[in-house]
Amino acid sequence: MSAPFEELADLDRLVHDPSRLAILTALSACKSADFLYLQRLTGLSKGNLSSHLAKLESAGLVMIEKEFIGKIPNTRVSVNKIGRTAVERHWKRLDQLRQASLEWRPEPT
Amino acid sequence: MPASDLRRVHAVTDNFFFWQGLRWIPIGVALIVFSIAMMPAVPLSKAVRPWIGVPFLAIAFWLSTRVLGRYYARHFGRVRMDLSRHKTRTSVKWFVVYPAIAAAFIVDARWHPPVLVSALVFGAAIEAYRESTGGGRLHYVVAAVGFVAFSLLPALGVLFTGKGALGAVIGLTGVVYAIGGLLDHREMVRILGANDVSDVSAV
Numbered sequence: 104m105s106a107p108f109e110e111l112a113d114l115d116r117l118v119h120d121p122s123r124l125a126i127l128t129a130l131s132a133c134k135s136a137d138f139l140y141l142q143r144l145t146g147l148s149k150g151n152l153s154s155h156l157a158k159l160e161s162a163g164l165v166m167i168e169k170e171f172i173g174k175i176p177n178t179r180v181s182v183n184k185i186g187r188t189a190v191e192r193h194w195k196r197l198d199q200l201r202q203a204s205l206e207w208r209p210e211p212t
Numbered sequence: 213m214p215a216s217d218l219r220r221v222h223a224v225t226d227n228f229f230f231w232q233g234l235r236w237i238p239i240g241v242a243l244i245v246f247s248i249a250m251m252p253a254v255p256l257s258k259a260v261r262p263w264i265g266v267p268f269l270a271i272a273f274w275l276s277t278r279v280l281g282r283y284y285a286r287h288f289g290r291v292r293m294d295l296s297r298h299k300t301r302t303s304v305k306w307f308v309v310y311p312a313i314a315a316a317f318i319v320d321a322r323w324h325p326p327v328l329v330s331a332l333v334f335g336a337a338i339e340a341y342r343e344s345t346g347g348g349r350l351h352y353v354v355a356a357v358g359f360v361a362f363s364l365l366p367a368l369g370v371l372f373t374g375k376g377a378l379g380a381v382i383g384l385t386g387v388v389y390a391i392g393g394l395l396d397h398r399e400m401v402r403i404l405g406a407n408d409v410s411d412v413s414a415v
């Protein structure tokens with residue numbers, strides 16, 4: 104049996120990246136959130152956040168819509184069913200790995 | 213960001229409206245004004261006394277929804293809640309908590325029990341509120357314990373029962389709204405990060 108630490112390498116890197124995981128975790132708790140909220144949450148610059156969102160959108164995990172609220176442009180992001188499943192599966196996997204790491208004992212040499 | 217923080221992020225996003233604590237401060241102040249107006253020592257006619265808080269409540273709702281709503285949207289962004297996630301909370305609120313509060317007020321006003329039932333119900337309601345809106349925020353546990361302690365004051369001979377005591381319960385609720393709201397806001401800022409990125413011109 105491989106040690107749980109080795110299985111960390113099998114995690115989906117698209118979801119496991121800290122910023123993208125924070126974005127997907129937040130989006131999985133609501134219908135949608137706007138760019139400002141996600142920027143506040145992650146502390147990323149506009150360019151970096153846009154880049155992360157573009158990756159998630161091209162992977163088919165989130166949907167991005169642009170609209171105007173009054174005269175101010177607003178970018179709204181929502182997670183779709185595939186993205187929601189991906190983040191839920193990822194959290195489950197992390198919990199399993201955490202549990203496995205607590206129970207893991209090194210084999211005697 | 214540690215997993216525990218991500219869980220808090222999930223809880224705050226899920227209940228974003230309720231964590232916008234500054235919204236509750238004007239309502240708390242209006243309740244305190246209402247409570248003061250209910251005091252027998254305040255020289256007001258019987259006809260005016262119950263209505264004196266109404267304009268303050270109207271102003272508080274305007275500040276809470278319009279002014280502070282705009283402030284939060286501008287500085288923290290917008291989140292659309294997924295209402296389907298909160299069906300149980302909504303049902304319990306309308307069919308259990310609010311009727312229980314109304315019934316407790318009637319019991320305290322009519323039968324003057326030695327323990328303030330309304331304060332007990334408010335204590336339980338605050339704990340239910342805390343739990344159903346993302347947990348954490350230990351100040352609400354303190355507030356709930358405070359309400360339970362307050363409910364015992366008539367039995368200890370410190371507070372008279374009746375309408376005067378109900379006014380005091382409303383005043384205490386106002387204090388909890390105001391202080392709890394301020395602490396909620398601080399907690400939300402801590403979780404969402406203290407960096408103000410409110411330049412929304414090109415997003």
